[in-house]
Amino acid sequence: MTKSDPNRVLRRLPLVVGGVGTVLLLINRLLTPQLTDSQARGDVLGVILSAILILTGLIWQQVQPRTPETVELIGEEGFFLAGDLSETAKTELAWASRLLLTNTVTRSLIVYYQGKVLLRRGILAPKSEVVPGTILKRVLATQKPIYLVALYVYPGKIEFDYLPENTQGVICQPIGKEGVLILAANAPRSYTKQDENWIAGMADKLAVTLGNE
Numbered sequence: 449m450t451k452s453d454p455n456r457v458l459r460r461l462p463l464v465v466g467g468v469g470t471v472l473l474l475i476n477r478l479l480t481p482q483l484t485d486s487q488a489r490g491d492v493l494g495v496i497l498s499a500i501l502i503l504t505g506l507i508w509q510q511v512q513p514r515t516p517e518t519v520e521l522i523g524e525e526g527f528f529l530a531g532d533l534s535e536t537a538k539t540e541l542a543w544a545s546r547l548l549l550t551n552t553v554t555r556s557l558i559v560y561y562q563g564k565v566l567l568r569r570g571i572l573a574p575k576s577e578v579v580p581g582t583i584l585k586r587v588l589a590t591q592k593p594i595y596l597v598a599l600y601v602y603p604g605k606i607e608f609d610y611l612p613e614n615t616q617g618v619i620c621q622p623i624g625k626e627g628v629l630i631l632a633a634n635a636p637r638s639y640t641k642q643d644e645n646w647i648a649g650m651a652d653k654l655a656v657t658l659g660n661e
Contacts, residue, residue, distance in 0.1 A: 518635040518638075519614055519635070521614060521615060522613050522614050525572070527568075528568040530564065530567070537566075537657055537661055541559060541566060548631065552647070553638040554570065555570050556572060556632040557630060559623070560584075573609070573613065581604065581607025593619060593621045593648065597637045598636035599636075608630075612632060616633055616636045617632070617633035619633075627658065629647070
Protein backbone atom coordinates (compact mmCIF):
# COMPACT_ATOMS: atom_id res chain seq x y z
CA MET A 449 0.00 0.00 0.00
CA THR A 450 1.41 3.40 -0.98
CA LYS A 451 1.47 6.30 1.42
CA SER A 452 0.06 9.61 0.17
CA ASP A 453 2.11 12.78 0.07
CA PRO A 454 1.73 14.50 3.49
CA ASN A 455 2.36 17.95 1.93
CA ARG A 456 -0.40 17.67 -0.65
CA VAL A 457 -2.92 19.71 1.37
CA LEU A 458 -0.37 22.43 2.14
CA ARG A 459 0.54 22.83 -1.53
CA ARG A 460 -3.10 23.13 -2.56
CA LEU A 461 -4.15 25.53 0.22
CA PRO A 462 -3.19 28.81 -1.59
CA LEU A 463 -5.05 27.64 -4.72
CA VAL A 464 -8.20 26.87 -2.76
CA VAL A 465 -8.15 30.10 -0.72
CA GLY A 466 -7.41 32.22 -3.79
CA GLY A 467 -10.17 30.53 -5.80
CA VAL A 468 -12.74 30.91 -3.02
CA GLY A 469 -11.76 34.57 -2.56
CA THR A 470 -12.24 35.26 -6.27
CA VAL A 471 -15.68 33.62 -6.31
CA LEU A 472 -16.82 35.59 -3.23
CA LEU A 473 -15.65 38.85 -4.76
CA LEU A 474 -17.58 38.05 -7.95
CA ILE A 475 -20.75 37.22 -6.02
CA ASN A 476 -20.44 40.39 -3.95
CA ARG A 477 -20.05 42.49 -7.11
CA LEU A 478 -23.09 40.90 -8.77
CA LEU A 479 -25.29 41.40 -5.70
CA THR A 480 -24.28 45.04 -5.14
CA PRO A 481 -26.82 47.40 -6.81
CA GLN A 482 -24.59 50.47 -6.64
CA LEU A 483 -20.82 50.35 -6.54
CA THR A 484 -19.06 52.89 -4.33
CA ASP A 485 -15.49 54.11 -4.76
CA SER A 486 -14.38 52.44 -1.53
CA GLN A 487 -15.90 49.13 -2.60
CA ALA A 488 -14.22 49.35 -6.00
CA ARG A 489 -10.84 49.87 -4.31
CA GLY A 490 -11.56 46.93 -1.99
CA ASP A 491 -12.48 44.73 -4.95
CA VAL A 492 -9.26 45.60 -6.75
CA LEU A 493 -7.22 44.78 -3.65
CA GLY A 494 -9.13 41.52 -3.19
CA VAL A 495 -8.53 40.48 -6.81
CA ILE A 496 -4.80 41.19 -6.45
CA LEU A 497 -4.55 39.16 -3.24
CA SER A 498 -6.50 36.26 -4.76
CA ALA A 499 -4.29 36.30 -7.86
CA ILE A 500 -1.16 36.23 -5.68
CA LEU A 501 -2.51 33.25 -3.72
CA ILE A 502 -3.39 31.35 -6.89
CA LEU A 503 0.03 32.10 -8.41
CA THR A 504 1.73 30.99 -5.19
CA GLY A 505 -0.24 27.75 -5.25
CA LEU A 506 0.75 27.05 -8.85
CA ILE A 507 4.42 27.70 -8.08
CA TRP A 508 4.31 25.40 -5.04
CA GLN A 509 2.81 22.65 -7.18
CA GLN A 510 5.84 22.82 -9.47
CA VAL A 511 8.84 23.57 -7.25
CA GLN A 512 8.07 22.22 -3.78
CA PRO A 513 9.60 18.73 -3.58
CA ARG A 514 7.22 15.89 -2.97
CA THR A 515 7.97 13.07 -0.58
CA PRO A 516 8.41 9.87 -2.63
CA GLU A 517 5.54 7.44 -2.17
CA THR A 518 6.52 4.44 -0.10
CA VAL A 519 5.26 0.87 -0.19
CA GLU A 520 5.27 -2.04 2.21
CA LEU A 521 7.77 -4.47 0.74
CA ILE A 522 6.45 -7.98 0.15
CA GLY A 523 8.30 -10.61 2.13
CA GLU A 524 9.15 -11.83 5.59
CA GLU A 525 11.35 -10.08 8.15
CA GLY A 526 14.55 -12.07 8.58
CA PHE A 527 18.23 -12.06 9.48
CA PHE A 528 20.73 -14.54 8.03
CA LEU A 529 24.49 -14.66 8.61
CA ALA A 530 26.88 -17.16 7.05
CA GLY A 531 28.00 -19.61 9.71
CA ASP A 532 31.65 -19.86 8.64
CA LEU A 533 32.46 -16.22 9.42
CA SER A 534 34.60 -15.14 12.35
CA GLU A 535 32.92 -13.48 15.31
CA THR A 536 34.55 -10.20 14.32
CA ALA A 537 33.07 -10.34 10.83
CA LYS A 538 29.64 -11.34 12.15
CA THR A 539 29.64 -8.45 14.60
CA GLU A 540 30.73 -6.00 11.90
CA LEU A 541 28.09 -7.18 9.43
CA ALA A 542 25.34 -7.12 12.05
CA TRP A 543 26.33 -3.61 13.18
CA ALA A 544 26.59 -2.19 9.65
CA SER A 545 23.31 -3.73 8.47
CA ARG A 546 21.43 -2.44 11.50
CA LEU A 547 22.67 1.11 10.93
CA LEU A 548 21.68 1.00 7.27
CA LEU A 549 18.21 -0.35 8.02
CA THR A 550 17.50 2.16 10.77
CA ASN A 551 19.08 5.31 9.31
CA THR A 552 18.25 5.13 5.60
CA VAL A 553 15.27 4.13 3.46
CA THR A 554 16.81 0.67 3.09
CA ARG A 555 14.36 -2.06 4.02
CA SER A 556 16.28 -5.10 2.76
CA LEU A 557 19.99 -5.71 2.18
CA ILE A 558 22.35 -8.42 1.06
CA VAL A 559 26.12 -8.77 1.33
CA TYR A 560 27.47 -10.84 -1.56
CA TYR A 561 31.19 -11.58 -1.27
CA GLN A 562 33.49 -13.96 -3.13
CA GLY A 563 30.54 -15.70 -4.77
CA LYS A 564 28.68 -16.28 -1.49
CA VAL A 565 25.84 -14.62 0.36
CA LEU A 566 27.27 -13.61 3.75
CA LEU A 567 24.29 -11.67 5.03
CA ARG A 568 20.58 -11.16 4.30
CA ARG A 569 18.61 -8.85 6.55
CA GLY A 570 15.36 -6.92 6.58
CA ILE A 571 12.38 -7.84 4.42
CA LEU A 572 13.50 -10.98 2.58
CA ALA A 573 12.27 -12.54 -0.65
CA PRO A 574 11.65 -16.30 -0.81
CA LYS A 575 14.71 -16.79 -3.05
CA SER A 576 17.98 -16.65 -1.11
CA GLU A 577 20.49 -17.48 -3.85
CA VAL A 578 22.17 -14.55 -5.60
CA VAL A 579 22.99 -15.17 -9.25
CA PRO A 580 24.87 -12.12 -10.59
CA GLY A 581 23.18 -10.61 -13.61
CA THR A 582 24.37 -7.88 -15.98
CA ILE A 583 24.14 -5.06 -13.43
CA LEU A 584 25.84 -6.91 -10.59
CA LYS A 585 28.60 -8.14 -12.90
CA ARG A 586 29.22 -4.57 -14.06
CA VAL A 587 29.59 -3.38 -10.47
CA LEU A 588 32.06 -6.18 -9.73
CA ALA A 589 34.03 -5.47 -12.90
CA THR A 590 34.17 -1.67 -12.67
CA GLN A 591 34.24 -1.28 -8.85
CA LYS A 592 31.72 1.52 -9.28
CA PRO A 593 28.30 1.71 -7.60
CA ILE A 594 25.05 1.66 -9.54
CA TYR A 595 21.92 3.34 -8.20
CA LEU A 596 18.65 2.30 -9.84
CA VAL A 597 16.42 5.13 -8.66
CA ALA A 598 13.15 3.49 -9.76
CA LEU A 599 13.69 -0.22 -10.25
CA TYR A 600 10.37 -0.88 -11.96
CA VAL A 601 11.38 1.12 -15.08
CA TYR A 602 14.58 -0.89 -15.71
CA PRO A 603 14.36 -4.01 -17.91
CA GLY A 604 17.24 -5.45 -15.88
CA LYS A 605 15.09 -5.58 -12.75
CA ILE A 606 14.43 -9.29 -13.37
CA GLU A 607 17.94 -10.12 -12.15
CA PHE A 608 17.02 -8.89 -8.66
CA ASP A 609 14.60 -11.75 -8.00
CA TYR A 610 16.34 -12.29 -4.67
CA LEU A 611 14.91 -8.97 -3.43
CA PRO A 612 11.27 -8.28 -2.49
CA GLU A 613 9.24 -8.22 -5.71
CA ASN A 614 7.95 -4.66 -5.18
CA THR A 615 11.36 -3.13 -4.37
CA GLN A 616 11.30 0.51 -5.48
CA GLY A 617 14.99 1.46 -5.60
CA VAL A 618 18.28 -0.43 -5.49
CA ILE A 619 21.88 0.52 -4.77
CA CYS A 620 24.66 -1.91 -5.69
CA GLN A 621 27.76 -0.73 -3.84
CA PRO A 622 31.07 -2.56 -4.40
CA ILE A 623 32.80 -4.06 -1.37
CA GLY A 624 36.44 -3.93 -2.37
CA LYS A 625 37.15 -6.00 -5.48
CA GLU A 626 35.27 -9.15 -4.55
CA GLY A 627 31.87 -8.24 -3.26
CA VAL A 628 28.76 -6.09 -3.49
CA LEU A 629 26.48 -4.55 -0.90
CA ILE A 630 22.93 -4.67 -2.33
CA LEU A 631 20.36 -2.38 -0.74
CA ALA A 632 16.63 -2.30 -1.49
CA ALA A 633 14.46 0.73 -0.71
CA ASN A 634 10.70 1.00 -0.30
CA ALA A 635 10.44 4.29 -2.20
CA PRO A 636 11.80 5.45 -5.59
CA ARG A 637 14.35 8.27 -5.81
CA SER A 638 14.70 8.20 -2.03
CA TYR A 639 18.45 7.89 -1.40
CA THR A 640 20.18 11.25 -1.04
CA LYS A 641 23.75 12.01 -2.08
CA GLN A 642 24.68 11.99 1.59
CA ASP A 643 23.14 8.50 1.90
CA GLU A 644 25.18 7.30 -1.07
CA ASN A 645 28.41 8.66 0.43
CA TRP A 646 27.63 7.06 3.78
CA ILE A 647 26.85 3.71 2.15
CA ALA A 648 30.13 3.88 0.25
CA GLY A 649 32.00 4.47 3.51
CA MET A 650 30.24 1.50 5.13
CA ALA A 651 31.18 -0.72 2.18
CA ASP A 652 34.82 0.35 2.42
CA LYS A 653 34.86 -0.57 6.12
CA LEU A 654 33.30 -3.95 5.39
CA ALA A 655 35.91 -4.53 2.67
CA VAL A 656 38.68 -4.19 5.23
CA THR A 657 37.01 -6.55 7.69
CA LEU A 658 36.11 -9.20 5.12
CA GLY A 659 39.50 -8.90 3.45
CA ASN A 660 41.10 -10.03 6.70
CA GLU A 661 38.97 -13.18 6.91
